[in-house]
Amino acid sequence: MSRRKKKDKGEEHIDESWLLPYADLLTLLLALFIVLYSSSSIDAQKFQEISRAFNSAFTGGTGIFEFPSPMPEGQMQTSDVDKKDEVNKENEEKEKEFKHQADQQELATIQNKVNTYIEKNRLSDKLETSLTVEGLLVSIRDNVLFSPGSADVRPNDLKIANEIAELLVMEPxxxxxxxxxxxxxxxxxxxxxSNWELSVMRAINFMKIVLKNDKLDPRWFSAKGFGEYQPVASNDSSQGRAKNRRVEILILPRIGS
Known part of the structure; x- marks a missing residue:
């Protein structure tokens, strides 16, 4: 009888080498489903983060996660440009608002200076100021500067006109x-x-006296006449008509509102 050969211990052990590629396959499938789920939200930033994470984990793979985004390249560039434009627009709006607030604060400072002059000279019944969206408005009653029906500043009132001119000196x-x-x-x-012609000449003659101040540049000044067409009170009473007869100085803001 032939003797049976003794089997090696290795032949009795079951070969488990197939487990390694099987585990890799399961891992890849799991990763694929995660990517598909994540990409369904169309979040380009999250997709890129996931791609980078898996590329780092599977450095020895075929690079199936190397796509930068589920969105076309041109569309991604357009989106980035839109976001950049939006940020720039917001920054411009903030800068404009900051400059506007600083400008209004400067006008308020000028108003305080004019109000101090009015109080010091007891002219509150003849001069007044108001800060509006159009700028700082200084209103002067016509009886402060002119005789009834006249467009010439009275000699006795030249001092007030010159002092007002000094208040208009600003830098810039x-x-x-x-x-x-x-x-x-x-x-x-x-x-x-007509009253229209009278109003124009009063504005021009007052401006001429103001511009005798060497610190003021005529290029920054202009004159207008509105006659009776921009009243601030009713013309049905003598008090209302007195308020309507006036010369106004409008100091404009540097920044549009």
Whole structure:
């Protein structure tokens, strides 16, 4: 009888080498489902983060996670440009608002200076200021500067006109509009055919005196006449007509509102 050969111990042990590729396959499938789930939210940033994470984990693989984004390259670039434009627009709006607030604060400082002058000279019944969206408005009653029906500043009032001119000295300078206004009572003086002409000449003559101040640049000044067409009170009473007869100085903001 032939003797049976003794089997090696290795032949009795079951070969388990197939487990390694099987485990790798399961891992890859799990990773694939995670990527598919994540990409369904169309979140480009998350997809890129996941891609980088798996590329680091599977450095020896075929690079199936090396796609930068589920979105086309051109669309991604457009999205980035839109976001950049939006950020730039927000920054511009913030900068504009900051400059506007600083400008309003500067106008408020000028207003305080004018109000101090008014209080010191007891002119509160003849001059007044108001800060509006158009700028700082200084209103001067016509009886402070002019005789009834006249466009010439009275010699006795030249001192007030010169002091107001000194208040308009600013660095850097601002655009200033001087305007004349009247009530609705028809004018009977020969030199002027209408209140409109009277208002224009009052604004011009007052501006001429203001610009005698060497610290002021005429390029920043302009004059207008509105006649009776921009009243601030009713012309039905003498008090209202007195308020409407005025010269206004509008100090404009540097930044648009």
């Amino acid at each position: 300078p601002r655009n200033i509009i001087i305007s004349g206004h009247t009530d609705n009572v028809p004018i009977g003086n020969a030199p002027f055919e």
